[in-house]
Amino acid sequence: MAEVSPADVVAARAAIAGRLHRTPIFSSATLSKHVGAPVHLKAELFQRTGSFKPRGVLTKLASLSEDEKRRGVIGISAGNHAQALAYCSALEGINALLVMWEGASPQKIEATRAYGATVDLEANGPGEAFERLHELIEQTGRPLVHPFDDPLTIAGQGTVGLEIVEDVPETTVVIVPVGGGGLVSGVAIGAEGRRIVAVEPELSDALCRGLGAGESVRVDPKSVADGLSAPFAGELPLEICRRRDVESVLVTEEEIAAGMRFLYGRAKRYDEAISTLREAVNMEPKRPELFLYLGTAYYRAKEYDRAAQTLQEGLGLDDKQKDLHFQLGVVYEKQSRFDDAVSSFRRVIALDPKNAEAYNYVGYMYAEKGQNLEEAIQLIGKALDLEPENGYFIDSLGWAYYQQGKYPEALKELKRAVMKTKEPDPVIYEHLGDALVKNGLDEDALAAWEKALQLDPAADGVKKKVNDLKDRQRRVKGGSKASQ
């Protein structure tokens, strides 16, 4: 069996350097009091795509040959690995196919598709999904990016452990949530010498059972903790956990619910994150990335003024942080500060000329305003050079053509945008309806707008368009009757 060493974890860190965040670690006074010892939380929710998973994925992708990359990759996941694989593949220009299953979180499926990956939902549950995975590997010849049973995935996840012992060297115990065991085995290597405790739901206990049986055994995961629903633990994680004396603890569903209530805090989901991050910024006012996390938390809580101010403060410390500029552009756009948003995204482009999203944002904003349309098309074209299959970029292009009065071209692109965005998007359907009307296809336009309304029943602008068109149709019919 392949070995994974601390040197492999250090090498993984080099392979992913510069593309992922070093996530913050917070102390929690309440938890420390409860436990009777200082407790820190490693906030992997602030990693790109919202979990630690891109660490393992990027490490694995970096090892593929050009030929393997050309074939495209395949993965399986309840959601977090899927989002990570979709995101990292887009970053590397690799096509990604994800096996998920009926009953997986719709938000995670949607996010995976939004990053441009194809999602296969033929399987009925996690167990069946692994059979489907092997079928598809046979059919397509795509290399597998395994969520947990691969030395490179494990080495990548191990960078979490490395950061923990660097940032809090006095750490004696690391407590790690477990699905298939990739994270805990990586952390056991990256945080070598510490006591490692693997925590699993009683209703999803693949590692515990595997350790007991001396080999990987099948389980039927039923826990509310959907991210931990691996139907078996990996052979390599089991071997590493055995060799490194990883301890196993099971928790009940009630204990998981109590933990979630504690972390999410009172009524608003972001309260806890915001107050913890504010504390962190006060304690370490010289770390621009903390301003990014706090600004992003304000943005998600829809507190746009505070978000803008926090992000500007972060840029005051270091104005070369492209992620801060990008997030600030997103906030300005929400505040309808058009010129400020454009200059933020232009700054991102100057710092990171391969940032497709930033090109698209500027182009789309020009298209929305009906300004600089030639330049808008050029910018969107750059985004599409980087990610040719991105349905949202294709929508921007169609919309820019529409604003130029090039209606047949607009219609062609908007139809393509609908095809490429696997999760139907109300704005794209609205654009499509607008272009259909301009091409004289009123009935099709009504159908497109009805679809937009079905997806977003609160879209009053679309309701008005439907009513206006129906009125016009009635008047034309009435008029033609009157003239008979």
Ligand SMILES: Cc1ncc(COP(=O)(O)O)c(C=O)c1O
């Ligand atoms: C948020 C979260 N925590 C923990 C895990 C467990 O990781 P592993 O399957 O490597 O044990 C997962 C797996 O998907 C996850 O999404």
